[in-house]
Amino acid sequence: MTNLFGVVMLSGIYSLVTALVFVNLDAVDVAFTEAAVGAGLSTVLMLGTLVLTGKEEIKTTRKPWLPLIVCVATGVVLIYGTLDMPKYGDPNAPVHQHVAPRYIDDSEGEVGVPNIVTSVLASYRGFDTLGETTVVFTALIGVLILLTGLRKRDKNELTLEELEEQRKREKEL
Amino acid sequence: MMDRKPILRVTAKIFMPFILLFGLYVQIHGDFGPGGGFQAGVIFASSFILYALIYSLHDAKLVLSSVALEIMAAIGVLLFAGTGVVSFFYGENFLNYNALAHDPIHGQHYGILIIELGVGLTVFSAMTLIFYTFAGRGR
Amino acid sequence: MEALDFISPGLYNYWIVIFLMMAGFYIVIARGNLVKKLVGLNIFQTSVFLLYISMGKVQDATAPILGEGFDTFSNPLPHVLILTAIVVGIATTALGLSLVVRIREAYGTIEDKDLLELEDETS
Structure with missing residues (x-):
């Protein structure tokens, strides 16, 4: 598909379907976020980029065989690796043995919030969330620097044109 | 451009308060049901993006200017980190909310509400401001 | 590993994740358009999300929100x-x-092949 508009729209639909899968996997909070972010915001941002960069992709003349072989080979190796993994939905899997039971059993007495995800996010792992918030803030600063530049200067500082005019005036004098 | 699309304009105007109300609900009700600062921030941002798309970027900036958003993003992070620092003064660990009220459970509740507010503020202003810069670049 | 084990349905979630991951990976390395590469990265990212969430799922459990009448989460x-x-x-x-x-504003293109050619010309 060389029409990037279609690509962006399809990726939005894909995000929405992923959100439904997350609901099915009991992750309601994650599904909520994915639906709002993936299907809403990222589609809008990508469309905003397409307005600035052009909608059509130039058809590639590249041969697809080498990347295809690399992907298939990696996939086969990864599938071989999954053969030792715990089965889907297995309550005795190693993931469920260590930290999670404590959160599920004790969070009501320690934090007192019914939504365990919120209590882990904000209280048990608050430091982690602080880091994530800072990452969002830093990304914002990065976007602002890249797209609006460092235009806001000191008010007393002269712009380039003003400097040039001043120099001209000095020459005339 | 959108002057000749009355259906879109009227619908957007009707929907705006409901989206904002839903955002507030998600923000404050995050302790009891699915939701929290991250989701509420994104929902709030999407309502402003809707407004800017249907009307114009200029109109959206009249409601909430980019300078105010920059300050709000910083305030969100400061609110989060500041809550952690406050617990220092009660002799607790960083981001331990037990000391914020007379008993630990209430303290945890207040702490979670405050930091979710900080997260919501930062995510909302970051997302809206990113959209503002992308949309403002074209003209 | 016995043949019966190999076709057992318990590992399908990992295989779906690997399929999505490789699809994203293919887009990133085979396509030249930078926006398309980012879409590919997004698909790759979602596959990792799916891996984590599907690992956290417990059979017959409910969403982790405490309430009356639920005991497995x-x-x-x-x-x-x-x-x-x-x-x-x-x-x-x-x-x-x-x-x-x-990049588009500086070079006038977002295809990585053209970008490399422009780089070669200037250097």
Whole structure:
């Protein structure tokens, strides 16, 4: 598909379907976020980029065989690796043995919030969330620097044109 | 451009308060049901993006200017980190909310509400401001 | 590993994740358009989200919100990690998109082949 508009729209639909899968996997909070972010915001941002960069992709003349072989080979190796993994939905899997039971059993007495995800996010792992918030803030600063530049200067500082005019005036004098 | 699309304009105007109300609900009700600062921030941002798309970027900036958003993003992070620092003064660990009220459970509740507010503020202003810069670049 | 084990349905979630991951990986390495590469990265990212969430699922459990009448819950820890990862993901995607916009303004193209040619001409 060389029409990037279609690509962006399809990726939005894909995000929405992923959100439904997350609901099915009991992750309601994650599904909520994915639906709002993936299907809403990222589609809008990508469309905003397409307005600035052009909608059509130039058809590639590249041969697809080498990347295809690399992907298939990696996939086969990864599938071989999954053969030792715990089965889907297995309550005795190693993931469920260590930290999670404590959160599920004790969070009501320690934090007192019914939504365990919120209590882990904000209280048990608050430091982690602080880091994530800072990452969002830093990304914002990065976007602002890249797209609006460092235009806001000191008010007393002269712009380039003003400097040039001043120099001209000095020459005339 | 959108002057000749009355259906879109009227619908957007009707929907705006409901989206904002839903955002507030998600923000404050995050302790009891699915939701929290991250989701509420994104929902709030999407309502402003809707407004800017249907009307114009200029109109959206009249409601909430980019300078105010920059300050709000910083305030969100400061609110989060500041809550952690406050617990220092009660002799607790960083981001331990037990000391914020007379008993630990209430303290945890207040702490979670405050930091979710900080997260919501930062995510909302970051997302809206990113959209503002992308949309403002074209003209 | 016995043949019967190999076709057992318990590992399908991992295989779906690997399929999505490789699809995203293929887009990133085979396509030249930078916006398309970012879409591929997004698909790759979603596959990792799916891996974490599907690992946290427990049979016959419910969403991790405490309430009357429920006693088995899915693992809340992956949900927390992925919840924050999604929002950070969109923030970093926005950063990548703004880089694409700047590249387009500086070079007039966002195809990586053309970019490499322009680089060769200038150097």
